Amino acid sequence: MPVAPPRPRPLPLNALRAFEAAARLGGFAAAAEELGVSPGAVSAQIKQLEDVLGAPLFERGVRGVNLTALAVDVLPDLTGAFDRLATVSHGLRTGAKPQVVHVAALPSVAQLWLSPRLPGLRAAASEIEISVTAMEQPPDLKRAPFDLCLFFGESPGEALAADTITPVCAPALADRLHRPEDLRHLPCLIDTTWHADWSHWMATALPGQTFVPRGPEFSLYALAVEETVNGAGVLMGHEALIAPFLARGQLVAPFATRVTLPRALRLWAPRPLPPGSAAQRVADWLRRQS
Template identity: 55%
Template sequence: MAIKPPRPKGPPLNAMRAFEAAARLGGFTNAADELCVTQGAVAQQIKTLEGWAGAPLFERKAQGVVLSRVGQQVLPSVIEAFDAMGHAVLELQQAASPHRIHIAALPAVAQLWLSPRLPELRAMMPEIEISVTALEQAPNLAREPFDLALFYGANADQDIVRDRIFPVCTPALGRKVTSVADLKGVPCLSDAVWADDWTLWLRTEAPQEDVIPRGPVYSLYALAVEEALNGAGVLMAHEALVQRHLESGALIAPFEGAVETGQTLGMQLRDGKPRPALAALIKLLLSESSL
C-alpha cells in the first residue's frame, strides 16, 4: 500500500503580507491602514506567522513594536518577494486587459478635477476603459492594482499643476465682500483635511487684518465647493479644483493674491515604461486641452 505522508504546510500568505506591511511601514496601525483591516487583525496574523515560524518577528514594547533579529534578517527577502508578486499581478492585468486603466485619486481630485475630463478622454480614446477609485491616501503602486494615482504632494513623479489657494464665492456674495475685513461678517467655508488653508492665506496676504475665519467645516471638499456655489459662504479654494467654476463665472475671486502651498497636483506612476494605452492617457491629462 502506498504511503502518502502529509506535506508540511507553508506559511499563510495573509500573515506574510501582514508581517511585510507592518515591518515596512513601522507598525501594526500603518499596516492595517494599507491592508484595509483592523490593527487587531494584523496583530493576530503576525502572531499566527510567528507560531508557524517558531520565532518572534517583532519585539513588543510599551512605545510600539520593533523588528526582532529574525524579522530583520528575513524582511529584505519578503519585501522583494511581494514586489515581484505585485509586478506579476500587473503583468497579468495588462496582458488580460491591455485597454483597461484603473486610476486612484484623492476624492476631491476625482470629483472636481478628473470627473469633468472623463467625457473628453472617452471621446478621444473610445477604446480605453477607465475606472476611478477615490482614496484618502495614495496607494502603494508596487502592490495595489492601480495604473496611475492623482494626489496632492511634494514629490510626484509627474507634476500637473502647482497648488495655489485663494478665497472664492458667488458673484452675488462677492458684491458684499469687497475687503478682507468683510470676512468677519460672512461664513468662511473650509475642508477638514485642509484645515490650515485660511490661516496660511491670511498670514501671507493679509497679515495686518485681525480676521478669524468662522464657518462650516466639511469632510468632503466637493461638498464645500457645492455650498460655495449655493452662496453659503466664502470658500478657501484650491485653484485646480475650482478652475471650471471660475471660467464659467459661477465663482469669482473677490480679492487679489493667491498663495502657493508648496505642493503640486501630480501623478504617481508605476516603475517602468507605461504601456501604450496608459502613455496616451497620461499625455492627454498633461496636455493643454485637458488642463
C-alpha cells in the same frame, strides 16, 4: 507500502502579507489601511503566523510594537518578494485586460478635475476603459495596482497644474467682502485635508495679523465647494479644481491676492508605461488637458 514523509506546514500567505506590511510601515494600523482590512484583522493574522512559526515576530508593549531580531532579519527579503509579486500581478492584469486603465486620485481631484474630463477622454479613446479609485494618500509605488496616479504634491511625477489658492464665495456674498479683514464676519469653510490653506493665504493677505477661520469643516473638498456655491460661506479655493465654477459664475474670487503653493497637481505612473499602451495614451491625453 511506502509512507510519505510529513510535509512542513506552509506559511499562510495573507498572514505573511500582514506581517510584512506591519513591519515595513511600523504598526498594525498603517498596515490595515494599506491592506484594506481592520487593525484587528492584521493582529490576528500576525498572531496566526507566530503560532505556526512558534516564535514571536513583534515585541508588544504599552507604547506599541517593535520587531524581533528574527523579523528584522527576514523583512528585506520578504519585502522584495512582495514587491516582485506586485509587479508580476500588475503584468498579469495588464496582459489580461490591456485596454483597462486604473487611476488612483485624491478624492477632490477625482471629483472636480478628472471627472469633468472623462467624457472627452471616452470620446477620444472609446475603446479604453477607465477605472478610478479615490484615495486620501498616494499608494505605495511598488505595490500600487494602478497605472496612473493624480495627487497634489511636490513630487513625484509631472506637474499638470499649479496649486494656486484664493478665497471664493457665491456671488451673493461677494458684496460683503471688500478687504481681507471682512472675512472675520463670515463663515469660512474649512477642508480638513488642506486645513492650513487659510494660514498660507492670510500670511500674504494680512501679514503679521492673526486670523482664525470659523466655520463648518468638511472631509470632502467637493462637498465644501457645493456648499460654497449654495451660499454657506467662503472657501479657500484651489483654482485647478474650481476653475469651471469660476468660469460659469457660480463662484467668484472677491480678492486679487493669490498664493501659489509649492505643491502642484501631479501625474505619475508607479512603473514605466509601455509606449503606445492604453495607460500611456491616457497619460498623454491628460497632459494635453492641463
